Amino acid sequence: MLRSNEVLLGQDPPHSNYLEAYRRLRTTVFALRDETPFRSxxxxxxxxxxxxxxxxxxxxxxxxxxxxxxxxxDGDFAHPGVHLEWELREAPGITDACLTNMDPEAIIQPTELDTLRVVTAGAAASRGPDLASSPQMPAIMQALAERCDxxxxxxxxxxxxxxTLQLARMVDCVVLVARARGNVAPVRRALKLLKDVGRDPRGIIVNDILDQDTPAHSYYYYGSNPKTL
Ligand SMILES: Nc1ncnc2c1ncn2[C@@H]1O[C@H](COP(=O)(O)OP(=O)(O)OP(=O)(O)O)[C@@H](O)[C@H]1O
Ligand SMILES: [Mg+2]
Structure with a gap:
């Protein structure tokens, strides 16, 4: 689980290469979206x-x-953590909305930035894997996607x-994160599983690439052709 202010933007002033890498990643996401529009x-x-x-x-x-x-x-039902990092309330979140038919608006939490809002995994996160197979979860995901860009x-x-495979089926676009210097075999297996549910990832974000000029920091590179792995 996350526990480092150094890697989260918006806390300590980030190293410029680190921030630049994120800006490039943002540009890549926009470019992918121009190519084939997606909302989730x-x-x-x-x-x-x-x-x-x-x-x-x-x-x-x-x-x-x-x-x-x-x-x-926060769709990590095993280790939900977004609320901890950003000091938001844990519930109600998406799993609670599935169980109670709550208005999706009631689970959206504001942040200091007007344009950024958060939905936590919720108090029933441990039931998330089953709830992800319920008819409520895709309906709520859809309702949330309609409330943002x-x-x-x-x-x-x-x-x-x-x-996670169920969640993948509810979104328009999937990307996979893999650490540089990591093992390729599990990545191949994950690509296959995603492909089997019809959600071939649009790209792989390679995390933790060492830059010789900034050994204490890491940055991201976006490769957009996972099929070549
Ligand atoms: N590029 C990076 N440079 C340095 N530390 C990093 C980098 N990326 C992630 N970390 C650190 O690695 C740890 C794991 O990161 P994170 O929690 O984002 O992974 P995760 O894939 O969400 O893990 P989980 O599968 O447990 O949810 C955290 O302590 C985080 O601060
Ligand atoms: Mg995580």
Whole structure:
């Protein structure tokens, strides 16, 4: 789980290369969206600890800073953490809305940035994997996507989480995060599973690339052809 102010934008002044890498990632997301429009984006990975949550939060912030209305949904039902990092209330979140037929508006929390709002996993997060298979979850995801320009969902790793594969089916676009210097085999397996549910990722974000000029920092590079792996 996340626990470092250094990697979250908007807290300490970030290293300029780090911020620049995120700006490039934002541009790539916009370019992908121009190519084939999408309103919802799932950020996932094959294995745990690849940097999904850091990337989900940072890219949500940067896209919102560009003036787009963003809703970040914490779809990691195994280790929900967005509310901790941004000091939001844990519930009600998306799982609570599934169980109670709550108005989707009631689960959207504001942040300091007008254009950025957050939906937490909720008090019933442990039931998330089952709720993701309920008819309520896609309806709520749809309702949330209609209330913003871009819904971005953080998630649990694909391998071992059927809930994430279900969430993938509810969004228009999926990207996979993989650490540089990591093992390729699980990434291949995750790509296959996503393909099997009809959600071939549009790209892979390679996290934690070391830059020789900035050894203490890492940055991101977006490769847009996962099929070549
Ligand atoms: N580029 C980076 N440079 C340095 N530290 C990083 C980087 N990306 C992620 N981290 C750190 O790695 C850890 C894992 O990141 P994060 O929680 O975003 O991964 P995750 O894929 O969401 O993990 P999980 O599968 O447990 O949800 C955190 O402590 C985070 O601060
Ligand atoms: Mg995470």
């Amino acid at each position: 984006l799932l950020i996932t990975s094959a294995a745990p600890n690849e940097g999904k949550s850091v990337i989900s939060m940072n890219i949500s912030l940067l896209i919102a800073q560009a003036g787009f209305r963003v809703i970040l949904v 871009l819904l971005i969902a953080d998630s649990a790793p694909v391998l071992g989480s059927a809930g």
